[in-house]
Amino acid sequence: MEREDYYNLLGVEKNATPDEIKRAYRKKAREYHPDVNRTDPNAEEKFKEIGEAYDVLSNPEKRAMYDRFGHDAPKAGGFSGGNMNSGGFGFDFSDIFDGFFGASTTSGRRTDLSGDSLRYDINITLKQAYEGTGVTLDLSRLATCSECDGTGSATKSAPDTCEVCGGSGQVKRVGTSMFGLQIMSTAPCDACNGSGQKVKDPCPNCHGQGRKRSHEELEVDIPAGVDTGSKIRYSGKGDAGTRNSHAGDLIIVINVKPHADYERHGIDLLRRIEVPYSVMVLGGKIELEHLNGEVFECEIPVNCKNGVNIRLKGRGMPELRSTRFGDLHLITDVSVPKDLSKRERELLTAFAKERGEQVNDAGFFQKVKDLLE
Numbered sequence: 001m002e003r004e005d006y007y008n009l010l011g012v013e014k015n016a017t018p019d020e021i022k023r024a025y026r027k028k029a030r031e032y033h034p035d036v037n038r039t040d041p042n043a044e045e046k047f048k049e050i051g052e053a054y055d056v057l058s059n060p061e062k063r064a065m066y067d068r069f070g071h072d073a074p075k076a077g078g079f080s081g082g083n084m085n086s087g088g089f090g091f092d093f094s095d096i097f098d099g100f101f102g103a104s105t106t107s108g109r110r111t112d113l114s115g116d117s118l119r120y121d122i123n124i125t126l127k128q129a130y131e132g133t134g135v136t137l138d139l140s141r142l143a144t145c146s147e148c149d150g151t152g153s154a155t156k157s158a159p160d161t162c163e164v165c166g167g168s169g170q171v172k173r174v175g176t177s178m179f180g181l182q183i184m185s186t187a188p189c190d191a192c193n194g195s196g197q198k199v200k201d202p203c204p205n206c207h208g209q210g211r212k213r214s215h216e217e218l219e220v221d222i223p224a225g226v227d228t229g230s231k232i233r234y235s236g237k238g239d240a241g242t243r244n245s246h247a248g249d250l251i252i253v254i255n256v257k258p259h260a261d262y263e264r265h266g267i268d269l270l271r272r273i274e275v276p277y278s279v280m281v282l283g284g285k286i287e288l289e290h291l292n293g294e295v296f297e298c299e300i301p302v303n304c305k306n307g308v309n310i311r312l313k314g315r316g317m318p319e320l321r322s323t324r325f326g327d328l329h330l331i332t333d334v335s336v337p338k339d340l341s342k343r344e345r346e347l348l349t350a351f352a353k354e355r356g357e358q359v360n361d362a363g364f365f366q367k368v369k370d371l372l373e
Contacts, residue, residue, distance in 0.1 A: 003071050006053035006066060007053075007057070009053040010028055010053050021057050032047040113243065114245050115211070115240045115245070115248040117238040118237075122252055122255065123257055124257070127292070129254075129256045130291045132223050136220070137220055138216075139215065140213065140215050141240070141250075143212065143216070144211055145205055145209070148203035148210060150210040150211065150243060151243060151244060152199045152202060152206065152242070153203060154204065159198060159243060164192065165189035165191065165192065166196075167197070168189075168196055169189055169192065171186070171190075172186055197243070209243070220252055224318045226254045232251070234249060234252070237249060262291060267319050269327075269329065271288070273288065273298065273333065276337075277335065280305075283304070285297045298310060306333060306334050307333070310332065312327060314327065
């Protein structure tokens with residue numbers, strides 16, 4: 001017997017989008033599901049065929065093979081459907097009902113009373129990242145209530161089991177769908193807010209929560225070598241949990257501000273340095289100030305060109321939680337003086353004549369700059 005085309009089974013065109021295929025499948029699956037369509041003896045078989053069609057057309061690879069070869073696609077046994085208990089061959093039938101009734105057929109768990117983790121963003125300078133630093137935070141968090149020691153009880157007694165949900169934190173609800181099916185769902189217990197426990201004598205300071213908003217100063221140690229995006233975690237320094245439940249963490253996220261002179265590349269540093277023309281030609285030394293304030297000398301080789309990379313090993317950034325340092329790369333950039341004294345102009349003119357260069361007195365350094373650039 002010739003098998004029906006998958007596109008015809010779902011009632012879609014061959015160029016249908018994945019969303020159109022999914023909507024068509026849902027519609028057909030509801031129509032032919034055996035629990036819904038109990039009067040049609042062929043409903044179960046039709047439902048299987050629809051599931052098989054969706055299994056193929058919802059998978060890009062299977063769909064491409066089907067479009068080319070049809071039901072004779074080169075796969076062992078051809079296309080085959082999945083387990084009917086899955087509700088439709090790779091597609092959970094329960095989500096059809098979830099989408100329509102807002103119900104879940106799975107059993108729930110007690111609401112988590114743990115505290116939330118907190119995030120604080122801190123801006124530091126490149127120098128502080130080089131040396132490491134300490135920062136004082138004005139931390140606003142939910143802290144353990146000092147009046148009831150976090151129990152939530154005015155008498156500091158243990159909470160009772162909720163009599164509504166029996167301590168599970170969940171209650172079951174039964175409803176009837178538009179198809180006449182009985183749907184059982186679970187939801188958080190309203191009586192205890194899903195905790196499974198109730199405090200009969202709530203603490204007036206925290207209203208039975210066991211925690212209250214507070215402000216405190218926290219000293220944060222930022223190690224040398226941190227970079228933008230580095231995170232420092234303080235366990236248990238986030239919001240306290242309800243009634244002495246587990247506290248969240250405090251996560252410090254670092255942002256390193258740009259520096260006027262130094263660029264950071266991992267653990268290496270880069271700096272562009274202006275070198276006088278005479279030093280570029282004759283060689284010499286120039287003084288520079290490092291990130292840590294130290295003044296050091298940089299040796300400029302004879303006949304140094306523009307854009308030369310002078311590498312100083314171990315003068316870069318420290319590697320986080322390591323004794324290793326990166327390198328400092330100094331990129332030369334010729335410095336052409338703009339304001340010349342009369343004597344300097346005479347000397348440069350004499351220099352040009354000595355080399356047989358025909359120059360205008362006022363334009364000599366501009367010519368030098370143009371040649372170097």
